[in-house]
Amino acid sequence: MVISHALASGMGGVRTAGDLVARMQMTENMRLDEAKEYVAGKLGVDVKELTDPVIMDEVRKELNIGRVQPGAGNAKGMEAKFNVAKLLDIKINSVEKFKSKTS
Amino acid sequence: MVQTRLGDGSTIEMTEEEIRADIERGVEDATDRANIDSLSEDEIDRLADIYTRPNKFVSVETGNELVLTFDEGSVKLKRLAVSIGRIPDLQLYERAFCSDTAEMAHIDYSYKPIKPIIAEEQIEMEQALLTTVLPVFYGAMPNLSLYSQPDGSFPNPAELLPKGKIKEAQEAYEGMVEHAISDMVFVASKMYEAGADGINFDTTGSAGEPDFLATLRATEILKEKYPDISIEMGMSGEFVLGMHGEIEYDGVNLAGLYPHEQVKLAEKAGADIFGGVVNINSSETIPWNIGRTVTMMKACAEVANIPVHANVGMGVGGVPIVETPPVDSLSRASAALAEVGKLDGL
Numbered sequence: 001m002v003i004s005h006a007l008a009s010g011m012g013g014v015r016t017a018g019d020l021v022a023r024m025q026m027t028e029n030m031r032l033d034e035a036k037e038y039v040a041g042k043l044g045v046d047v048k049e050l051t052d053p054v055i056m057d058e059v060r061k062e063l064n065i066g067r068v069q070p071g072a073g074n075a076k077g078m079e080a081k082f083n084v085a086k087l088l089d090i091k092i093n094s095v096e097k098f099k100s101k102t103s
Numbered sequence: 104m105v106q107t108r109l110g111d112g113s114t115i116e117m118t119e120e121e122i123r124a125d126i127e128r129g130v131e132d133a134t135d136r137a138n139i140d141s142l143s144e145d146e147i148d149r150l151a152d153i154y155t156r157p158n159k160f161v162s163v164e165t166g167n168e169l170v171l172t173f174d175e176g177s178v179k180l181k182r183l184a185v186s187i188g189r190i191p192d193l194q195l196y197e198r199a200f201c202s203d204t205a206e207m208a209h210i211d212y213s214y215k216p217i218k219p220i221i222a223e224e225q226i227e228m229e230q231a232l233l234t235t236v237l238p239v240f241y242g243a244m245p246n247l248s249l250y251s252q253p254d255g256s257f258p259n260p261a262e263l264l265p266k267g268k269i270k271e272a273q274e275a276y277e278g279m280v281e282h283a284i285s286d287m288v289f290v291a292s293k294m295y296e297a298g299a300d301g302i303n304f305d306t307t308g309s310a311g312e313p314d315f316l317a318t319l320r321a322t323e324i325l326k327e328k329y330p331d332i333s334i335e336m337g338m339s340g341e342f343v344l345g346m347h348g349e350i351e352y353d354g355v356n357l358a359g360l361y362p363h364e365q366v367k368l369a370e371k372a373g374a375d376i377f378g379g380v381v382n383i384n385s386s387e388t389i390p391w392n393i394g395r396t397v398t399m400m401k402a403c404a405e406v407a408n409i410p411v412h413a414n415v416g417m418g419v420g421g422v423p424i425v426e427t428p429p430v431d432s433l434s435r436a437s438a439a440l441a442e443v444g445k446l447d448g449l
Binding site for chain 2: 004014027068069076084
């Protein structure tokens with residue numbers, strides 16, 4: 001069921017920009033179109049490109065915000081979320097917790 | 104003839120005219136029951152187009168994709184008898200299923216039983232968050248029924264009501280609500296403090312309007328305690344059952360509310376995402392069911408100020424009530440709710 005929804009109507013998660021649009025809904029209550037426009041603006045792409053896995057993989061690699069197939073040296077997991085929080089100008093709870101426990 | 108299904112999942116064949124007529128009947132049923140606007144002729148045409156295509160699988164047009172959130176996330180693979188821990192499960196959601204979000208959950212999916220094992224839940228959430236990029240919710244059900252005998256300490260309203268002990272049943276519900284709020288706030292606080300991106304109150308209202316009240320009040324308390332916490336409130340049914348009969352929130356009687364009314368109270372309490380539900384009638388056709396589902400959910404999305412994610416799975420949201428949802432019905436419901444329902448997510 002998860003896969004069928006992902007293919008039928010999902011944004012594509014970290015394969016594209018679905019996780020980023022989801023974060024804007026969760027943290028700022030943005031409706032779908034507003035969240036897509038916000039993320040597209042931050043990424044410097046057109047809204048329609050947000051679900052293009054070829055374009056978005058290049059963009060995610062360049063911004064180091066996590067990729068579906070992360071290469072050696074790319075930001076992964078928490079490292080990527082530090083960059084996501086900065087890029088989207090939002091607080092990510094786990095990133096804040098990480099900061100509070102380190103340094 | 105076009106192949107479609109009944110709400111019980113069985114395959115049937117209908118003409119294109121019959122499919123459109125059933126969609127119209129479903130739309131009419133929704134407008135009558137929930138007292139909401141009908142769909143336009145263009146929107147009904149669009150639904151008819153989706154449901155008369157011969158394709159096994161239907162998807163949205165490029166650009167019309169929406170965000171997916173999930174209930175019982177890390178429980179579902181275990182239920183398929185896959186031997187897997189929850190962290191690899193969440194990693195699969197992220198990198199194999201390409202989900203937009205994921206949810207960590209305990210196999211005993213209610214807030215009450217999580218309370219005694221909260222430390223273990225926090226540790227696993229902390230570790231999961233180190234290795235994932237996508238937003239991770241922690242979710243469970245309010246499940247008010249666990250607070251009455253024999254599972255809980257309060258007299259069971261289901262035994263009191265048939266005996267005509269209305270006052271006693273109402274008092275039992277009122278006590279159960281307080282205990283449920285306490286457990287939901289406790290568990291959600293701990294999981295938020297562990298770093299969870301969001302909390303999901305899933306299947307809200309399953310024990311009627313006292314269950315809905317408990318969730319609204321827990322949401323309110325959590326938002327006051329943690330202004331940045333993100334809360335998704337997913338409902339259990341299209342219509343809040345009146346089990347108590349006199350419960351109000353913000354001056355509104357909770358019994359009998361439909362999704363477009365529920366979402367306004369969820370907003371008021373501080374929810375960030377509302378998960379509306381429209382049930383399946385297993386004796387009616389899937390075109391009839393999708394007509395009423397899209398009509399109710401579109402009305403909900405139109406009045407909402409927060410994102411609305413419809414529940415679209417076994418027995419809800421235009422999907423047959425079976426354990427193995429057929430991809431023909433599931434993909435059509437997914438596409439119909441995105442393109443005609445104008446939802447923010449599923």
